[in-house]
Amino acid sequence: MGGEGIKVLREKVFDKSRWMQFPRDVLIGHEVIDEIPSVCRDLHLGTRAFLITGEHTMSIAGERIAELLNETCDVRCHIATAISPDEIARTENAAEDADFILGIGGGRVIDIAKIVSYNLDRQFISVPTAAAHDGVASARATVPTAGGSTSMEAHPPIAVVADTGIIAAAPRRLLASGCADIISNYTAILDWELAHRMRGEPISEYAIALSRMTAEIIVKNAGDISAHTEESAWMVMKALVSSGVAMSIAGSSRPASGGEHKFSHALDRIAPGRSLHGEQCGVGSIVTMYLHGGDWRGLRDSLRRIGAPTTPAGLGIEDEQAVEALLSARTIRPERFTILDMGLSRQSAEKIIRMLYEE
Numbered sequence: 481m482g483g484e485g486i487k488v489l490r491e492k493v494f495d496k497s498r499w500m501q502f503p504r505d506v507l508i509g510h511e512v513i514d515e516i517p518s519v520c521r522d523l524h525l526g527t528r529a530f531l532i533t534g535e536h537t538m539s540i541a542g543e544r545i546a547e548l549l550n551e552t553c554d555v556r557c558h559i560a561t562a563i564s565p566d567e568i569a570r571t572e573n574a575a576e577d578a579d580f581i582l583g584i585g586g587g588r589v590i591d592i593a594k595i596v597s598y599n600l601d602r603q604f605i606s607v608p609t610a611a612a613h614d615g616v617a618s619a620r621a622t623v624p625t626a627g628g629s630t631s632m633e634a635h636p637p638i639a640v641v642a643d644t645g646i647i648a649a650a651p652r653r654l655l656a657s658g659c660a661d662i663i664s665n666y667t668a669i670l671d672w673e674l675a676h677r678m679r680g681e682p683i684s685e686y687a688i689a690l691s692r693m694t695a696e697i698i699v700k701n702a703g704d705i706s707a708h709t710e711e712s713a714w715m716v717m718k719a720l721v722s723s724g725v726a727m728s729i730a731g732s733s734r735p736a737s738g739g740e741h742k743f744s745h746a747l748d749r750i751a752p753g754r755s756l757h758g759e760q761c762g763v764g765s766i767v768t769m770y771l772h773g774g775d776w777r778g779l780r781d782s783l784r785r786i787g788a789p790t791t792p793a794g795l796g797i798e799d800e801q802a803v804e805a806l807l808s809a810r811t812i813r814p815e816r817f818t819i820l821d822m823g824l825s826r827q828s829a830e831k832i833i834r835m836l837y838e839e
C-alpha cells in the first residue's frame with residue numbers, strides 16, 4: 481500500500497479510536513454491601529470517604545455503609561435532594577477533601593456522584609438501592625437543563641456494589657421502571673440505525689448487539705420477574721449493568737436512549753415528578769415502535785407483563801401532556817436524530833396516544 485493509502489487508513493483508524501472505560505469490580509448479590517470496606521481497600525481508594533445519598537436512601541443503605549466504613553475511614557455524608565447545576569456545585573464543594581466518593585441511591589444520586597467525582601478527578605463507587613434505571617454502571621450522566629436535558633460525559637464507577645437484598649425490598653414500581661428503561665433499548669437502537677441511514681451517524685454494532693440482547697433477556701423473562709425476590713433483582717441488575725456497558729462501548733447513550741428518552745425528558749419539563757424515568761421511557765417506546773412500523777403491541781404486552789405503565793393515565797398525566805411531549809421532543813437535544821424528529825403532526829400524535837388505550 482502506498483503512502484497515501486496508509487494515510488487514509490490511519491485517518492480512518494484514528495477517527496474510530498475510542499477510550500472505553502468500564503467498572504473494574506462489579507458485585508451483585510446477597511449482602512454484598514458488607515464487602516464495601518474490602519472493595520475500597522482492594523482498590524486503594526484512600527481513607528476519606530464522601531457518601532452522596534438521598535433523603536430515603538440514607539436510612540435504606542447510607543447509614544449502614546457509613547457505619548461499615550467508619551471502622552477504617554473518615555466518613556462524611558451528603559444528602560442530595562435534586563439534580564441541578566446548583567446541587568452539583570454544592571456537592572462538589574463539600575466533597576473537595578475526599579479521597580473517594582460513593583453514590584448510594586437512585587439514578588439521580590448516582591448521576592450526581594458520577595459528575596462530582598469526574599469533576600474532582602476522584603474514583604466513585606456506585607451503590608444502587610433499586611433496579612430502576614440503567615445509569616448504574618454507565619459513563620454518562622443525565623442533567624436537566626433549561627433546554628430539556630443534557631447527557632454529560634463522566635467516568636464510570638470504579639466499582640458497582642448492588643445488594644440484591646436491598647434492591648428486592650424496594651417498591652415493585654422501581655423494578656418495573658428499570659425493566660422498562662431496558663425494554664426501551666429496542667427503539668433507541670431503531671432510532672440510532674435510522675440516524676445512521678439518514679444522517680450518516682456512526683453506529684457501533686457491538687454496542688447495538690449488547691443493548692438488544694439485554695432487552696431480549698428482560699422480555700424473555702418478563703413473566704418470571706417478580707417484585708421482592710432477590711433472583712429478579714439479580715437478573716434485572718445484571719441487565720442494567722450490561723446496558724451501561726453498551727453505552728460505554730458506544731461512547732454515548734445512543735444504544736439506550738432515542739426518541740422515547742426525548743419524550744421522557746420533555747415530560748420531565750411539562751409534568752415534572754409524576755412518574756419514574758423508566759416508566760416514561762417505556763410509554764415513549766410503544767409510540768416510537770409504532771412510528772418505526774415495528775411490533776408495538778408486543779412491546780406494550782411485555783411492559784404490561786412486568787407491571788409498567790403503558791398509557792399517559794398510567795403515568796399520572798393528561799393525554800394532552802403526552803401529545804405535547806411527543807411534539808416537543810424534537811426540541812430536546814436536536815442533534816440526536818430520531819423518529820420523533822421526522823415531522824410528527826399533532827393529529828397523528830393525538831391518534832397514537834388514543835391508540836395506547838386499546839385492549
Ligand SMILES: NC(=O)C1=CN([C@@H]2O[C@H](COP(=O)(O)OP(=O)(O)OC[C@H]3O[C@@H](n4cnc5c(N)ncnc54)[C@H](OP(=O)(O)O)[C@@H]3O)[C@@H](O)[C@H]2O)C=CC1
Nearest residue numbers: 534535536537586587588609610613615618620621622650
Ligand atoms: N446516567 C445514565 O446513564 C442514566 C441516568 N438516568 C437518570 O436516573 C434518574 C432516574 O433514576 P430513578 O432511580 O428512577 O429516580 P430517582 O433517583 O429520582 O429515585 C426515585 C425515588 O426512589 C427512591 N428510592 C431509591 N431506592 C429506594 C429503595 N430501595 N426503597 C425506596 N425508595 C427508593 C429515591 O429515594 P431518595 O429520595 O432517597 O433519592 C427516590 O425518591 C433520572 O434522573 C435519569 O435521567 C437514567 C438512566 C440512565
Ligand SMILES: O=C(CO)COP(=O)(O)O
Nearest residue numbers: 614622631733736737741
Ligand atoms: O437514560 C438513559 C439511558 O437509559 C440515558 O439518558 P439520556 O437520554 O440522558 O442520554
Ligand SMILES: [Zn+2]
Nearest residue numbers: 614661757761
Ligand atoms: Zn433511560
